[in-house]
Amino acid sequence: MIRFARLYHAIDATTKTSGKLSAMEAYFAEASFSDAAWAIYFLAGNKPRQLVPTKCLRQWAAQEADIAAWLCDEAYHAVGDLAETISLVVPSGVDAQSKTLTEWLDQRLLPLRGKTEEQQRADVSDIWRETSPATRLVVMKLMTGAFRVGVSKRLATRAIANCWNIPADGVAHRLMGNWLPTADFFEQLIASETGDTTISQPYPFCLAHPIEVDSDPEQLGAVDEYAAEWKWDEIRGQLIRRADQTFIWSRGEELMERRWPEIETAAERLPNGTVLDGEILATESDGRVLPFAQLQRRIGRKTVGKKLLKEVPVVFHAFDLLELSGQDLRSLPWEKRRQELDALLDRVVQPQLQRTELLNANSWNEWRLLRAASREHNAEGLMIKRRSAPYDVGRSRGTWWKWKIAPYTIDAVLIYAQKGHGKRASLFTDYTFAVWDAGQLVPFAKAYSGLADAEIRQVDRFVRQHTQESFGPVRSVTPTLVMELAFEGLQRSTRHKSGIATRFPRIVRWRHDKLAQDANTLQELLALLPVE
Amino acid sequence: MVQILEKTALGLYCRIGDFFVDPQQPVERAVISHAHSDHARWGCRHYLSSREGEQLLRMRLSSDAEFQFLDYGKSISIHGVRISFHPAGHILGSSQVRLEYHGRIEVVSGDYKLEHDATCTPWEPVACHRLVTESTFGLPVYRWESQAEVFASINHWWQECRDAGKCSVLYGYAVGKSQRLLAGLDATIGNIFTHGAVEKGVAAYRRSGVQLPPTRHVGEVTGRSDWRGAMILAVPSAHGTPWLRKFGAIESAMASGWMAIRGARRRRSVDRGFVLSDHVDWPSLLTAVKACDPEEVWVTHGYAAVVARYLQEQGRNAISIDSNTRSEEEDEIASEIVGSEVEAVGSSAETDSTETSTALDVDALDQDIARPEAVEQSNGESSA
Numbered sequence: 001m002i003r004f005a006r007l008y009h010a011i012d013a014t015t016k017t018s019g020k021l022s023a024m025e026a027y028f029a030e031a032s033f034s035d036a037a038w039a040i041y042f043l044a045g046n047k048p049r050q051l052v053p054t055k056c057l058r059q060w061a062a063q064e065a066d067i068a069a070w071l072c073d074e075a076y077h078a079v080g081d082l083a084e085t086i087s088l089v090v091p092s093g094v095d096a097q098s099k100t101l102t103e104w105l106d107q108r109l110l111p112l113r114g115k116t117e118e119q120q121r122a123d124v125s126d127i128w129r130e131t132s133p134a135t136r137l138v139v140m141k142l143m144t145g146a147f148r149v150g151v152s153k154r155l156a157t158r159a160i161a162n163c164w165n166i167p168a169d170g171v172a173h174r175l176m177g178n179w180l181p182t183a184d185f186f187e188q189l190i191a192s193e194t195g196d197t198t199i200s201q202p203y204p205f206c207l208a209h210p211i212e213v214d215s216d217p218e219q220l221g222a223v224d225e226y227a228a229e230w231k232w233d234e235i236r237g238q239l240i241r242r243a244d245q246t247f248i249w250s251r252g253e254e255l256m257e258r259r260w261p262e263i264e265t266a267a268e269r270l271p272n273g274t275v276l277d278g279e280i281l282a283t284e285s286d287g288r289v290l291p292f293a294q295l296q297r298r299i300g301r302k303t304v305g306k307k308l309l310k311e312v313p314v315v316f317h318a319f320d321l322l323e324l325s326g327q328d329l330r331s332l333p334w335e336k337r338r339q340e341l342d343a344l345l346d347r348v349v350q351p352q353l354q355r356t357e358l359l360n361a362n363s364w365n366e367w368r369l370l371r372a373a374s375r376e377h378n379a380e381g382l383m384i385k386r387r388s389a390p391y392d393v394g395r396s397r398g399t400w401w402k403w404k405i406a407p408y409t410i411d412a413v414l415i416y417a418q419k420g421h422g423k424r425a426s427l428f429t430d431y432t433f434a435v436w437d438a439g440q441l442v443p444f445a446k447a448y449s450g451l452a453d454a455e456i457r458q459v460d461r462f463v464r465q466h467t468q469e470s471f472g473p474v475r476s477v478t479p480t481l482v483m484e485l486a487f488e489g490l491q492r493s494t495r496h497k498s499g500i501a502t503r504f505p506r507i508v509r510w511r512h513d514k515l516a517q518d519a520n521t522l523q524e525l526l527a528l529l530p531v532e
Numbered sequence: 533m534v535q536i537l538e539k540t541a542l543g544l545y546c547r548i549g550d551f552f553v554d555p556q557q558p559v560e561r562a563v564i565s566h567a568h569s570d571h572a573r574w575g576c577r578h579y580l581s582s583r584e585g586e587q588l589l590r591m592r593l594s595s596d597a598e599f600q601f602l603d604y605g606k607s608i609s610i611h612g613v614r615i616s617f618h619p620a621g622h623i624l625g626s627s628q629v630r631l632e633y634h635g636r637i638e639v640v641s642g643d644y645k646l647e648h649d650a651t652c653t654p655w656e657p658v659a660c661h662r663l664v665t666e667s668t669f670g671l672p673v674y675r676w677e678s679q680a681e682v683f684a685s686i687n688h689w690w691q692e693c694r695d696a697g698k699c700s701v702l703y704g705y706a707v708g709k710s711q712r713l714l715a716g717l718d719a720t721i722g723n724i725f726t727h728g729a730v731e732k733g734v735a736a737y738r739r740s741g742v743q744l745p746p747t748r749h750v751g752e753v754t755g756r757s758d759w760r761g762a763m764i765l766a767v768p769s770a771h772g773t774p775w776l777r778k779f780g781a782i783e784s785a786m787a788s789g790w791m792a793i794r795g796a797r798r799r800r801s802v803d804r805g806f807v808l809s810d811h812v813d814w815p816s817l818l819t820a821v822k823a824c825d826p827e828e829v830w831v832t833h834g835y836a837a838v839v840a841r842y843l844q845e846q847g848r849n850a851i852s853i854d855s856n857t858r859s860e861e862e863d864e865i866a867s868e869i870v871g872s873e874v875e876a877v878g879s880s881a882e883t884d885s886t887e888t889s890t891a892l893d894v895d896a897l898d899q900d901i902a903r904p905e906a907v908e909q910s911n912g913e914s915s916a
Contacts, residue, residue: 088673
């Protein structure tokens with residue numbers, strides 16, 4: 001455990017990728033397979049189910065530190081990370097024992113779940129007494145499931161690949177989906193021969209690069225080197241049919257079980273050894289795509305009722321074929337994979353299994369015109385794919401491009417601010433924006449991203465100097481700052497005072513040139529709503 | 533008993549003596565706790581401060597003002613108010629300002645720390661009826677390690693960088709922190725160089741009689757030079773600038789109390805953060821209040837509301853006298869060396885605050901509009 005904590009701090013102590021990589025390689029080279037399995041589990045961003053309610057941890061930390069709960073909360077808001085707050089306020093312990101990472105998890109952490117609150121309280125106090133602040137920070141990060149140390153899954157994958165001198169793509173594939181962090185798993189992970197794919201295992205997703213809104217797609221090359229499809233606001237999914245079973249994975253590598261029954265039923269018709277990449281969309285019976293707001297009604301529901309199934313039917317739009325008859329097709333050019341996909345879906349005709357429409361064009365200009373009409377189709381732009389490209393792992397440049405239409409924008413007034421988390425801890429970085437309605441400012445969106453670091457510090461200073469009232473961690477400020485917000489879409493919402501919810505709101509720029517009274521109005525915002 | 537100090541928009545004011553302590557804007561007569569620019573503002577007619585800080589104050593402020601300096605413990609009287617300075621241990625010449633009138637004593641701590649500092653006279657408690665204390669690090673997450681340990685880690689880091697053939701760049705505020713760092717460096721490891729702003733501060737310390745290891749100003753080194761193994765003391769604003777290029781392969785670190793929080797350290801994007809502060813941490817703030825044992829505590833500069841509330845719960849009569857929390861950046865600006873130029877610190881014009889403030893329904897927004905990245909995760913949003 002101490003060694004793993006040291007790895008954490010070594011990664012944390014450098015801003016250089018090469019330094020992080022060599023710290024991980026050194027750890028993997030020394031660690032037992034079971035420790036290495038747990039290490040990659042956490043480094044890749046996985047977390048166990050909640051072991052102890054965070055509410056309890058906060059309460060106990062305040063008790064151990066002998067401070068009032070409100071003071072512990074103040075500390076938490078300044079630090080922006082619960083594990084770190086605990087490591088700082090609870091009196092320092094001493095690293096008592098040299099148990100391994102695996103022993104820590106098996107004997108001390110995982111068993112916490114399911115224990116009574118008193119027992120948990122006692123165990124957690126023991127843990128705090130037996131850890132130095134540095135070790136405790138890491139243990140608490142494992143416990144609170146917020147293990148983020150500035151390493152991407154890809155980088156951790158590379159460390160393993162380098163350490164055992166094996167191809168990184170193979171390691172990435174084996175790290176997909178659900179697996180248990182055991183010594184056996186790790187041995188498999190670094191084994192040289194392939195063919196060990198478990199039947200549910202998805203392939204790493206190929207991701208698209210954006211074409212900037214104002215830039216010229218012509219520079220990508222001749223138009224006939226590319227194919228184009230609508231880019232929908234949808235749920236990306238990988239549909240697997242193997243050994244008479246169906247698995248649908250989200251892009252977040254979550255197995256979406258029983259969430260899309262109509263697609264699962266249709267998938268039973270696919271031959272075994274088939275893997276489709278595509279998107280889940282809500283559509284009208286005539287195939288027209290419904291706005292994302294409709295699809296959203298089905299997101300997050302573990303089981304779907306009859307009524308909803310009827311109101312929001314979904315289809316799987318396949319756009320790629322990754323495996324056919326158990327053969328991995330990813331190294332074939334897109335064009336060839338698409339031919340195979342078409343042939344497959346010609347044989348398996350199911351209304352819930354569609355293929356994406358290819359948008360033919362003889363010039364970039366034709367695509368440009370189509371793209372300009374995206375909103376009429378409820379699309380958000382075009383996907384541009386290179387015909388000769390294999391199916392790449394991750395966001396590799398030049399394979400797929402997303403060419404989005406310009407987002408909606410509106411000028412809004414910053415009225416509330418709250419401190420951020422992680423890297424933005426103790427800075428006011430989380431803002432609530434409002435627009436005018438009959439002389440009043442009505443809040444309608446929160447935005448967290450888009451400002452440069454220097455601007456964030458300026459806004460932070462502004463908030464500190466222009467606080468009107470504090471409500472717990474939230475400050476209301478003199479409405480002065482105007483920012484241009486962009487968002488992908490908007491929908492009516494009864495939960496908001498403004499009656500509007502925006503999708504992916506973010507800050508485009510700080511409008512220094514505008515006064516609060518120059519910001520947009522609610523009427524102007526409502527005018528952007530799609531015609532219903 | 534008559535009150536000596538009152539809070540005004542310009543800062544703490546003594547009506548009887550007609551002077552301000554650390555005024556926020558130019559005034560006729562200013563009593564100055566120490567030379568950082570958020571305490572020693574430019575443009576006053578008359579300054580009174582400690583003898584130990586004379587060189588620093590003269591370096592920072594216009595020479596056409598009138599200066600008067602007092603040794604620690606010596607006093608003068610203005611309209612019957614006895615003023616004396618007592619060491620605050622924050623930086624060279626930093627003082628607690630003690631005011632006495634008809635038997636009542638009020639003390640303005642300025643910025644202070646309890647730990648011994650090789651570059652200035654250590655803090656000592658001053659009994660008083662009212663204590664005005666800072667609260668920059670007034671949260672229980674701030675507990676400093678002993679400086680011996682911190683300096684050992686800094687020297688160890690320097691040694692490692694040297695052995696790896698790299699140049700070490702250590703950022704600290706130009707006045708106070710850099711000189712304390714310099715005093716703690718093990719000069720046997722390698723040569724120590726200074727950034728221009730740091731060099732000015734070092735020179736003022738030396739003029740004041742503080743013994744420091746030898747340094748060389750980077751600007752004096754002409755032509756190509758081998759910087760491997762060297763230590764560069766620089767101001768934080770030099771980070772990420774082309775000025776660093778000449779040093780070749782570097783490792784960077786920042787020394788500040790703010791480095792106690794990982795987020796603050798990562799925001800700096802320096803390789804290392806050393807937690808070394810010239811302010812009181814949580815335990816020593818409480819120790820100081822206990823030692824001075826005032827009837828009343830005014831808390832300012834930092835987590836004032838938090839500290840005041842805590843002290844109240846401990847049975848003390850405490851209030852927060854300022855609502856602005858302190859930020860890392862302000863500290864940095866306050867410590868920059870700008871000579872006698874006017875500084876724009878916190879001068880953004882107060883805007884009309886008569887706008888209606890709408891009710892808080894932030895929580896409702898939170899439920900619906902998750903953070904963009906969170907939404908992306910839960911949707912498994914497209915490739916795209």
